[in-house]
Amino acid sequence: MNKATESTLTIDGRTVAIEGEQNLLELVRKANIDLPTFCYHSELSVYGACRLCLVQVEGRGISGACSTPPEPGLKVLTTTPEIREIRKIAVELLLANHDQSCPTCSRSANCQLQSLAQRLGIKKVRFKSVHQPVPLDESSPSLVRDPNKCVLCGDCVRMCSEIQGIGAIDFSHRGHEVMVQPAFGKPLGEVECVNCGQCASVCPTGALTIKSEVDKVWELIADKAKTVIVQIAPAVRVGLGECFGLKPGEITTGRIVAALKHLGFNQVYDTSFAADLTVIEEGTEFLERKTQGGTLPMFTSCCPGWVKYTEQYFPELLPNLSTCRSPQAMFGSLVKAMLPDQMKIERKDLKVVAIMPCTAKKFEAQRPEMGVDGDPDVDYVLTTQELAHMIQSAGIMFDTLQPESFDMPFGFYTGAGVIFGNSGGVMEAVLRYAAEKATGQRLEQVDFQQVRGDSGLREATITVNGSELKLAVVHGLRNARVVAEQVRAGKSRYDLIEVMACPGGCIGGAGQPVSTTRDTRALRTKGLYHADKMLQLHKSQDNVFITECYAKFLGDIGGEKAHHLLHTTYQSRRRIADESLALMQSENEDKLKVSVCLGTNCFLKGSQEVLNGVLRHGEQSGMEGKLDVRAGFCFEKCESGPTVMIGGEHIPNCNAAKAIEEIDRRIENDEPAGTCNGHSCNHCGK
Amino acid sequence: MIASIEGQRGMPRPKPPFPAQSGLWGKPTIINNVETLAHVSRILKVGAEVFKSIGTKDSPGTKTFALTGHVANTGLVEVPFGTTLREIVLNIGGGITDDAGKIWKTGFKAVQIGGPSGGCLTEEHLDLPLAYESLRAVGAMVGSGGLVAMNQGTCMVSIARFFMEFTQRESCGKCVLCREGTNQLLALLDDVIEGRADAGTLELLEKLGHAVQVGSLCGLGKTAPNPVLSTLRYFRKEYEEHIFEKRCRTGRCKALLSPGINEVKCKGCGLCIKACPTGAITGEKKKPHHIDAELCIKCGACATACKIHAVEGI
């Protein structure tokens, strides 16, 4: 102990030094006493709601350890009979208002409520059940909300607003009717949730869980008519072991491959291969933007949580987002384009399963643009946790498995692809490529320590070929917002910005085994850098199978075919679902779409009269079969309201006469067209 | 309140930091009620010495109580601290009344002091000078200054339930002990009132009440069990009657009533039959009548109708 820390207090009679801890709880834990808590999370604000952390402070009575600042000389007791009784009562009270269905609950294996009840020796709940069942919310592609299991600790709420800066969920109602839910009780799938799943990763119970696709995958591998291939993401290899008692960060790649083969997948590939491909495409895109005056800074686009975030909150920055698909998506589209011919099967019989640390990837796989004619490039996404379930349910003894190797060619990868799994990894991988490309010289020193670290917002300046590259690495969407706002304001100094939604990057993804603390994340990150070290190749451009892939199949880097398969487009998602109200509908395929904005601004400027006029005109001139009239709620063109969209065209400062004239003109010229509903998208450029 | 002004959800925050350190928008803030501010203006006007010459040593000045309940004169009364309960209720309040509003000389039973989450004072406290320190000593508080007088016809369990229901509704729902605890306290009181309670109920009421009192996050939760704990302290006998004898001495707890017609007294006049809304009473004219317990909803109409008080147990 150094001199500066002479201040001490006692905890259960033992002297403990105060070394900058913010609250008694941290000190108690430092003294090796695992005080139970539901609502304390070292990376979130103190909430003080669960009342489990109560301690007795001599002379002051009982108070919450999480919200009591340490003071020298305090005498703290953590387990008096009175405190034990209060803790038991608190847990019993929760259980009395809980759907106690542990055997069938997906959190059973690591539920904190269940284990706390055991720890406290609760044999019987003395209170009667006051639980009122409410329906589950299964609307999200990534998560299931089960309010019947919620203990209202608020961890999810604070995670979503404090770390992710979104606030998709919050408390509603008062007293014992309190619930955590999206605004206005909407389903989670229809609000601004970006599917990052971080709320679920801090949830102590089964109230927020990952939407499992395990059953569908079981069905798929049992179907002999299908060829089922599987890709595993970099971060999975340093996380899965934790479900089988191994230490965080321990690399289990070979055993994962063996387990997947055991489970019956036909081919086992590595997403790191596609990550190498991403490096080449994204690196090339970046160098082009840099040297040819393209839109800068460029944001990375491999995190679907961040992509949806940008689409929702910064649609004006969509041109800054790299057009590269994520490695998962590149992998899916590439193999579904290449393999059917090679294997002489039909595309529909080739199925791709992805094992990801990520819940947002489930959403990404369902994006219509990530598929061909409705057939998705990636059929199912399983998280690390779901794979662990499959392995356990098949009875495979993971820890004693003999390691096996990936299938070729998509199982071949370099260290650059592996470090994609941690924050800073994409940046470093791209630098390893770009530096060599820009200078034309072989890069010997491949480690870019400047971009490593665990701070949520890191900057680095790197000189390549005499020109300075200003870089930023961000994780956590609230940090991303700071950077994005600078870009929007034109004040950003950066050239390239890597954004990962999850703390620490994908190694801290919500699909990873739960209880993700800063320490766990550091170990997983270390594991990935170690994996990089252990490999022979560290630069994506050295991946021979990638070179071959371009030579034999893709053509030029960033060329037409590569663009078609490996890049994508984005859409503004400023508005949430259900934003328009149909007033006159027609079954007719080529009806003329008319949307009149009834947002506050346009309403004040008289849009209601426009709408009435259009509807009256439609009826009077017998256009019912040809018109589809809707009322919208703010098209974000308020300055030129009333806003009316006719056949995809924006009519500014519209009035009834103008609208009717345009409708008549189009109907007469048989020019309905346009599926555009008037919201800015980047397909037609309007 | 601070949270509401900031546009946040109205929920308490863990203290420290106290509002005086970091309050509204993170700035030091003081929050006082109107009465305090009114006193401040008077102290500034007349000086602290004059102010302190009224009241007791530790509670100087005056206090405004909101007197209500079974008293002849209800309303706001401002008295110096240290005035006795007897003075306020029996003198200023004009004495205890019955349900019909007539003075009931021996009717005093208790007062609930300090608002819904205050405590009860009984006959033994009639001569207690009301001040912060003396009230604290008997487990009550000045609180909001509410004073609800209750006559002998009041069931203390029902009163505890009444106040409990109020505080339970007021819970913001943030912390477990208050949110779930007040709800369960209410359920336990219902058990007592509706005849489902046993010895365990009483023990649980006390333990849970204590846990909520000690462990809740904010003042609302910490004081919410007071009505239960203080009636348990001073009127335990009444709880025990409800639980073990299934009897409410005031007849307020309907579930514990079992109306019956005294066969000896009944003259078979049939007035009760006409009064009964559910047709629960049968009987031949001039012969003792009978109540069907299945149909009876314990409304008491028959007892009121019967001129010779032959309906008993209600």
Ligand code: SF4
């Ligand atoms: S959340 Fe926990 S306690 Fe509740 S049913 Fe699931 S496993 Fe059991």
Ligand code: SF4
């Ligand atoms: S998944 Fe992410 S964005 Fe959605 S509610 Fe949870 S924390 Fe918020």
Ligand code: SF4
């Ligand atoms: S959903 Fe989970 S994290 Fe959120 S309040 Fe409920 S129990 Fe806590």
Ligand code: SF4
């Ligand atoms: S950081 Fe990784 S795990 Fe988290 S949402 Fe983005 S891609 Fe998924």
Ligand code: SF4
């Ligand atoms: S108490 Fe009411 S319901 Fe019961 S017998 Fe009398 S009048 Fe009828």
Ligand code: SF4
């Ligand atoms: S009113 Fe009284 S006396 Fe008359 S029948 Fe009823 S119980 Fe008997």
Ligand code: FES
């Ligand atoms: S951890 Fe302190 S109240 Fe929940």
Ligand code: FES
């Ligand atoms: S209100 Fe109509 S465009 Fe904004």
